[in-house]
Amino acid sequence: MSIRVEEVSKRFSTYPALAGVSLEIVDGEFVALLGPSGSGKTTLLRIIAGLDFPDSGVIRFGDRDVTDDPAAKRGIGFVFQHYALFGHMSVARNIAFGLDILPRRARPARAEIEARVDELLKLVQLEGYGERYPAQLSGGQRQRVALARALARNPRFLLLDEPFGALDTKVRRELRDALRIIHDEIGLTSIFVTHDHEEAFALADRVAILNAGRIEQFAAPAEILERPASPFVTSFVA
Amino acid sequence: MTAAALLPRLRRKRSAMPGLGLTLGISLLWLSLIVLLPLSTVFVKSAGIGWDGFWQAAGSERAMAAYRLSFGAAFVAALINLVFGLLVAWVLVRYHFPGRRLLGAVVDLPFALPTAVAGIALTTIYSQNGLVGSVLAPLGLPIAYRPAGIVIALVFVGLPFVVRTVEPVLEQLSKEVEEAAITLGATRRQTFLRIILPAIAPALATGFSLAFARGAGEYGSVIFIAGNMPYRTEIAPLLIITQLEEYDYPGAAAIAVVMLMISFTMLLVLNALQVWQRRRSA
Numbered sequence: 001m002s003i004r005v006e007e008v009s010k011r012f013s014t015y016p017a018l019a020g021v022s023l024e025i026v027d028g029e030f031v032a033l034l035g036p037s038g039s040g041k042t043t044l045l046r047i048i049a050g051l052d053f054p055d056s057g058v059i060r061f062g063d064r065d066v067t068d069d070p071a072a073k074r075g076i077g078f079v080f081q082h083y084a085l086f087g088h089m090s091v092a093r094n095i096a097f098g099l100d101i102l103p104r105r106a107r108p109a110r111a112e113i114e115a116r117v118d119e120l121l122k123l124v125q126l127e128g129y130g131e132r133y134p135a136q137l138s139g140g141q142r143q144r145v146a147l148a149r150a151l152a153r154n155p156r157f158l159l160l161d162e163p164f165g166a167l168d169t170k171v172r173r174e175l176r177d178a179l180r181i182i183h184d185e186i187g188l189t190s191i192f193v194t195h196d197h198e199e200a201f202a203l204a205d206r207v208a209i210l211n212a213g214r215i216e217q218f219a220a221p222a223e224i225l226e227r228p229a230s231p232f233v234t235s236f237v238a
Numbered sequence: 239m240t241a242a243a244l245l246p247r248l249r250r251k252r253s254a255m256p257g258l259g260l261t262l263g264i265s266l267l268w269l270s271l272i273v274l275l276p277l278s279t280v281f282v283k284s285a286g287i288g289w290d291g292f293w294q295a296a297g298s299e300r301a302m303a304a305y306r307l308s309f310g311a312a313f314v315a316a317l318i319n320l321v322f323g324l325l326v327a328w329v330l331v332r333y334h335f336p337g338r339r340l341l342g343a344v345v346d347l348p349f350a351l352p353t354a355v356a357g358i359a360l361t362t363i364y365s366q367n368g369l370v371g372s373v374l375a376p377l378g379l380p381i382a383y384r385p386a387g388i389v390i391a392l393v394f395v396g397l398p399f400v401v402r403t404v405e406p407v408l409e410q411l412s413k414e415v416e417e418a419a420i421t422l423g424a425t426r427r428q429t430f431l432r433i434i435l436p437a438i439a440p441a442l443a444t445g446f447s448l449a450f451a452r453g454a455g456e457y458g459s460v461i462f463i464a465g466n467m468p469y470r471t472e473i474a475p476l477l478i479i480t481q482l483e484e485y486d487y488p489g490a491a492a493i494a495v496v497m498l499m500i501s502f503t504m505l506l507v508l509n510a511l512q513v514w515q516r517r518r519s520a
């Protein structure tokens with residue numbers, strides 16, 4: 001399903017974090033939001049997720065206006081930079097959380113949930129880690145758990161806020177590749193935030209470059225490199 | 239085994255944090271001087287009367303009723319503080335409103351106030367002609383000179399323990415963890431019960447233990463409102479004072495020993511529960 005962001009603006013106190021942003025993300029696309037720190041990437045992603053709400057503008061999933069829908073109802077998976085795992089739950093319970101909290105009528109049987117957990121553990125290459133606790137895992141492993149947890153309820157959209165930001169280069173690259181494979185395998189529509197242009201270009205179908213709350217250019221990596229839309233883009237990707 | 243054979247093993251176990259031996263030594267010495275030495279004299283004193291004398295003093299009907307009242311009221315008061323202390327901590331951490339700092343200072347008042355002042359003030363309010371007591375008494379809810387009055391006094395002195403232990407933990411709880419639960423479809427209620435509550439549970443347990451222990455030993459604020467009827471509203475610390483006034487030092491010490499043992503056992507159990515809980519999630 002497509003995501004449409006139409007003329008979204010958001011201010012914190014007096015400073016505009018987003019100043020009229022429009023984006024149209026095609027079904028199945030993998031898009032990177034790229035820009036320097038403070039350019040509004042996180043704010044835009046959180047508004048798409050329903051964790052923040054715009055002052056003006058509209059968010060559509062497909063044809064549906066979801067601008068006022070709460071995050072819990074949007075059918076998204078969200079991955080945070082610092083994993084945000086539930087420390088008092090095992091890896092398996094973390095991953096199963098989205099299913100465990102479903103009302104009884106909608107909840108799959110216990111065995112089905114466990115099967116789904118095993119399937120997800122395999123998908124993120126953490127088979128056999130179900131009984132561990134987050135504190136017993138490395139950063140890269142934790143982010144894999146966070147990814148599996150976000151996918152448990154089969155979201156249509158996967159939103160990731162600097163998911164590799166806290167990891168070292170080698171783990172970053174591994175996870176990056178794994179993410180792209182998972183995206184293609186499941187047929188998700190994904191948006192991920194980064195301030196690293198190499199990462200954005202290596203991973204995304206299209207890259208949206210933000211600067212001071214505006215989109216400077218939204219195009220495929222090759223296009224951006226060949227025809228940067230502004231002096232800012234030229235210098236930022238150099 | 240010779241000392242030489244033992245040495246390398248000790249070496250290898252050396253902690254990365256230096257100074258363990260010294261700081262541990264000072265801590266033990268300090269605790270011995272400040273806590274254990276005075277307490278041990280209680281045991282010595284009570285031993286002077288032998289087993290039979292001990293049980294006559296510490297195991298009498300009147301003493302039993304007093305233990306039940308002191309620990310029962312402390313338990314109920316700590317439970318009440320658990321709920322309302324969490325509520326107050328929540329409001330202090332999560333909401334920013336005018337007068338927030340003032341409210342924070344009010345929470346600490348029970349720490350600072352001489353307990354007798356608190357006791358007299360509470361009695362004034364909850365007695366039959368008092369501000370609150372005059373409303374409650376006609377409804378068949380007399381407070382002063384009943385166990386209920388004791389519970390209220392103990393709620394008063396115990397409140398800061400729960401608020402001040404839970405507050406910093408609540409403050410550190412990451413917003414992202416809650417947001418993660420929400421994006422996974424959790425309601426506010428589910429987020430609170432399944433994410434926030436387990437995370438603050440150890441702090442709540444600590445606050446509960448402190449409020450409970452303080453309540454069990456509390457004297458000053460209770461005796462004014464309690465009425466002090468033997469078997470009904472006489473708390474164990476008061477019974478100890480009564481014995482002392484009758485110059486029955488060993489008898490008073492015997493009751494104190496029983497109180498100490500009960501308190502210590504309960505604190506130990508609560509501590510063990512916490513260690514177990516922490517190990518599960520560490």
Ligand SMILES: Nc1ncnc2c1ncn2[C@@H]1O[C@H](COP(=O)(O)OP(=O)(O)O)[C@@H](O)[C@H]1O
Binds near residue numbers: 035036037038039040
């Ligand atoms: N909760 C907030 N309160 C006040 N200002 C905020 C808040 N969140 C973001 N901002 C401001 O909005 C701007 C954009 O922030 P953000 O979207 O986090 O940028 P990025 O993710 O690109 O680094 C920044 O200037 C930031 O200081």
Ligand SMILES: [Mg+2]
Binds near residue numbers: 041042043
């Ligand atoms: Mg950001």
